[in-house]
Amino acid sequence: MTSDTTARVLRLLSLLQMRREWSGADLADRLGVTVRTVRRDIDRLRELGYPVDSARGHTGGYRLAPGAGLPPLLLDDDEAVAITVTLRTAAGGLTGIEESALRALAKLEQVLPRRLRGQATALQASLAGITWESRGPRADPALLAALAVACRDHEIVTFDYTARDGTAAWRRVEPCHLVDSGGLWYLLAHDTSKDDWRIFRLDRITGAAATGSRVPPREVPGADPAAFVAGRLSAAPTRYRAIATVHAPADRIRARTRYLATRIQPLDETTCRVDASDDHLPRIAQTLAGLDTDYTLDADPDVLDHLRALAHRTLRAMN
Structure with a gap:
């Protein structure tokens, strides 16, 4: 195709992407060409893989239909x-x-x-935007x-x-x-x-x-x-240790805490172990709260002290 024809065909494609359906006359008017030229350009688009449907009639109608493959899109600025x-x-x-x-x-x-x-x-x-539980x-x-x-x-x-x-x-x-x-x-x-x-x-x-x-x-x-990175992250040292034995299936906990997927190990059908260790005490508390089920905890003294203080603060606020 010549440069003028290529530019016109690209303009035609852009028009077809803008509206659900066009008549041949409308497209010809927009492009400044004849209806016959529009039909030839539609055929060129089809040869390039664009699924253009046509409706029968005196004026004819065209629309860009869903195709088996995804053709390139034209975007304005x-x-x-x-x-x-x-x-x-x-x-x-x-x-x-x-x-x-x-x-x-x-x-x-x-x-x-x-x-x-x-x-x-x-x-x-x-x-x-507002991000919750970051x-x-x-x-x-x-x-x-x-x-x-x-x-x-x-x-x-x-x-x-x-x-x-x-x-x-x-x-x-x-x-x-x-x-x-x-x-x-x-x-x-x-x-x-x-x-x-x-x-x-x-x-x-x-x-x-x-x-x-x-x-x-x-x-x-x-x-x-992903598995390689997960393994490295799980093995990375943390400042505070916190291991929870959770009374819930591993799949249920994974669904609730997507970011802990690599730190959840099933123990049996109803119990799993969650490694909530972290460098940040409030983040450990947040992780444990997100489990939303009963668990027993094996953790460093600093972790237990932080959780106790948090629990006492919450109880005082309720009184």
């Missing part, structure tokens, strides 16, 4: 900004679709013009998108990372996968300086930059990135 903001929000914490939203966001961010990316960032910064800081959606692209392209990235003890260090890594655990995002990557796999919490990453250097993909130990 406002639509692109709106979808970017929505995907960034979804990737940050809508249960069940975070990873799907992140993949879609990575694709869109890659082709989004810089001027629209700035608009999307400004719009998102002006929005506010498990900690959220990752920057822009960082999520950038790392998702780096994981897909196997591109080395560098960043500054603040460890649990507060020390900061410059890192150069081969990103592999992004894993969500209860609202906290982790980057699974191969650290080039340590020649070993490492897990990085995204809210502790600053100054991330792509290097432009691409490397062959590495095979994750065990072949399951």
